[in-house]
Amino acid sequence: MRRQAKDVGLAIIGAGRVGLFRGEVASRHPAVKWIGIAETNHNRALDVAGKIEADFVTADYRELLARPEVTAVIIATDEHLHVGPIMAAIERGVPMLIEKPLATNLAQSADVLARLEAAGLDAVVGYTQRFRRKWLSGKEKVRVGALGDVTLVTSRAFMNRLVAIDNYKRTDNPASISPLVISGTHALDVVMWYMEAKTPVEVYARSVDKVLGKDYGGIDATAGLITFEDGSVYHLSISWALPVTWPGAVYSLEVGINGTHGVLTIDDTHRDMVLAVSAPQEEGYAPDSRRLVDFLGSYPPGDMALGELRGPMREETDSWLNRVSLGVPTPAATAREAHRNLMLTKALDLSAKLKRPIPLPLSEEHAALLA
Numbered sequence: 001m002r003r004q005a006k007d008v009g010l011a012i013i014g015a016g017r018v019g020l021f022r023g024e025v026a027s028r029h030p031a032v033k034w035i036g037i038a039e040t041n042h043n044r045a046l047d048v049a050g051k052i053e054a055d056f057v058t059a060d061y062r063e064l065l066a067r068p069e070v071t072a073v074i075i076a077t078d079e080h081l082h083v084g085p086i087m088a089a090i091e092r093g094v095p096m097l098i099e100k101p102l103a104t105n106l107a108q109s110a111d112v113l114a115r116l117e118a119a120g121l122d123a124v125v126g127y128t129q130r131f132r133r134k135w136l137s138g139k140e141k142v143r144v145g146a147l148g149d150v151t152l153v154t155s156r157a158f159m160n161r162l163v164a165i166d167n168y169k170r171t172d173n174p175a176s177i178s179p180l181v182i183s184g185t186h187a188l189d190v191v192m193w194y195m196e197a198k199t200p201v202e203v204y205a206r207s208v209d210k211v212l213g214k215d216y217g218g219i220d221a222t223a224g225l226i227t228f229e230d231g232s233v234y235h236l237s238i239s240w241a242l243p244v245t246w247p248g249a250v251y252s253l254e255v256g257i258n259g260t261h262g263v264l265t266i267d268d269t270h271r272d273m274v275l276a277v278s279a280p281q282e283e284g285y286a287p288d289s290r291r292l293v294d295f296l297g298s299y300p301p302g303d304m305a306l307g308e309l310r311g312p313m314r315e316e317t318d319s320w321l322n323r324v325s326l327g328v329p330t331p332a333a334t335a336r337e338a339h340r341n342l343m344l345t346k347a348l349d350l351s352a353k354l355k356r357p358i359p360l361p362l363s364e365e366h367a368a369l370l371a
């Protein structure tokens with residue numbers, strides 16, 4: 001028998017950039033019959049509510065979650081403010097789409113994961129790049145064994161400094177922010193998704209801080225190595241200290257996957273569409289008047305065209321709404337995978353700090369250093 005779509009009453013907690021993108025997609029989804037917003041910034045709440053024709057607006061997420069219409073929740077508050085809304089949504093017992101990370105602290109992330117799994121709730125985490133078609137095609141080739149046994153993966157992520165500066169300015173705890181934890185986690189997630197049958201046993205990394213260290217106490221770039229139980233290796237590097245005038249609005253990524261029978265290279269650098277203008281554009285992650293050249297497509301959620309978001313965040317949001325409404329499986333990252341990604345990125349940062357390899361699973365001593 002064909003599946004019947006269930007109506008969705010959607011609560012969006014945090015109506016910033018991502019909350020608005022997802023809300024706009026949801027407002028066009030046929031199963032979504034009701035949308036409520038919780039946003040602490042009053043003007044922003046009213047603006048977004050108007051744009052997505054929200055049925056209910058409040059500054060208090062508990063008040064939103066108490067509404068009887070709510071059957072699913074999107075949590076899109078700032079990185080360090082996810083835990084409170086997740087715990088409240090667990091109490092309410094509804095499926096959720098959570099922006100990464102579950103928590104910025106590893107012990108707290110483990111606690112959130114345990115609570116989610118004990119409640120048996122369907123919670124997925126916004127690893128949006130899984131929904132970009134090229135990463136899905138690559139996943140399929142690795143999954144069916146076209147490359148044989150994967151032996152070596154490399155990823156190189158280059159990022160505009162604007163992202164780093166924005167993150168360091170917004171945080172109350174710069175030590176919890178790093179290029180790997182905030183941004184490198186997306187490339188790492190895709191690679192770990194490809195390597196899902198393999199168990200990481202050691203991480204090793206080095207970082208540099210000559211640009212962002214001075215003003216923000218931050219890290220510019222990290223290069224690392226993850227070794228797996230079967231001897232295969234993942235070699236990764238990320239810099240989020242590229243000049244503001246670099247054409248990537250946010251990121252540019254290259255991945256190579258070597259196997260015993262084949263190789264797959266993926267160019268996600270966005271060099272295929274280059275816009276050069278005389279006056280700055282007002283769109284994207286953090287519009288900046290110095291940027292006159294742009295790699296179109298380098299803003300991870302996608303691009304606006306004809307009044308609508310086009311790209312991976314749209315696909316991801318539609319896919320999640322179908323999951324909630326129809327019960328269909330989707331390639332979204334689970335809360336467990338999100339926790340693993342946080343653990344790996346934090347362990348790599350710890351290795352860079354201590355200047356020595358970190359064995360996995362984490363020892364109590366290392367876990368305590370990350371708590």
Ligand SMILES: NC(=O)c1ccc[n+]([C@@H]2O[C@H](COP(=O)([O-])OP(=O)(O)OC[C@H]3O[C@@H](n4cnc5c(N)ncnc54)[C@H](O)[C@@H]3O)[C@@H](O)[C@H]2O)c1
Pocket residue numbers: 013014015016017018019038039040041044059060061076077078079081099100101126127128129300301313
């Ligand atoms: N999936 C992706 O590709 C992607 C892209 C960008 C950002 N993100 C993630 O999305 C999340 C939000 O990022 P953003 O760029 O939209 O940030 P943002 O600052 O634009 O939006 C966050 C919003 O949450 C609101 N908020 C904070 N605490 C709140 C609370 N307790 N109740 C209600 N509202 C609250 C803030 O006022 C703000 O408007 C972050 O976790 C970020 O890492 C994901």
